[in-house]
Amino acid sequence: MAFNRMESATYLASLLARxxxxxxxxRGQKLGFAPGQFPVLLExxxxxxxxxxxxxxxxDIEQATMANTLARMERDGxxxxxxHPNDKRSQQIFLTDRARKMxxxxxxxAAAAEQSLLSGFHRFEKELMLEYMRMALANSARQGETS
Incomplete structure (x- = not known):
């Protein structure tokens, strides 16, 4: 049985994420942030x-990845x-004025990046795709709980 990567949700999801x-x-480079920093900025x-x-x-990011991302974000201003005022072992993370302004x-x-990849989709198709993605992510989270 031959493996058809274009019929593989895992393969296609990887390509889509890239x-x-x-x-x-x-788009982010022009503003001064990297894609991996965007989820942290959103939070x-x-x-x-x-x-x-x-x-x-x-x-839900690996500890080492988060540490590297935060170090780069600090370096990039x-x-x-x-x-932390109540926990001497912890630090609180705050945005700079530069990050707040962007x-x-x-x-x-981010919306423009999404729109460029979903160009030609009807609204209901985009909504369905998002719903299917959320369902797959929920399945993935459940799988992680049982591992």
Whole structure:
């Protein structure tokens, strides 16, 4: 039995993720952020002062990946870290003024990246695709719980 990668949801999802990442990278680079930083920015735009542990829990990212992402964001002037007032071992993460000012443009860049990849989709097709993606992600989360 031959494996047809174009019939594989896993293979296609990987290609699609890379496509979205590339489309966001092109737009985000002009604003000063990388695609891997965007989920962290979204969380911090929603609620500043989170700890690295809270970000890990919310974003389901590996510890090493998160540490590298935060170090790069700090280096790039997007975040600052401050000692947690109640937990000497933790640091809270805050956005810089630069990162706060780019929120609208960054969200618009992400929407434009999505639109470029979903060009030609009817609204209901996009909604169905998103629903199917959420279902697959829920299955993946359940699978992770039973592993």
């Amino acid at each position: 496509g979205f990442s590339r489309a966001l990278q092109e 911090l735009w929603s609620e500043e002062g989170l700890t690295q542990r809270q970000l890990l829990d919310r974003l 997007l975040i600052i870290r401050r000692k 929120e609208t443009a960054a969200k618009e860049a």
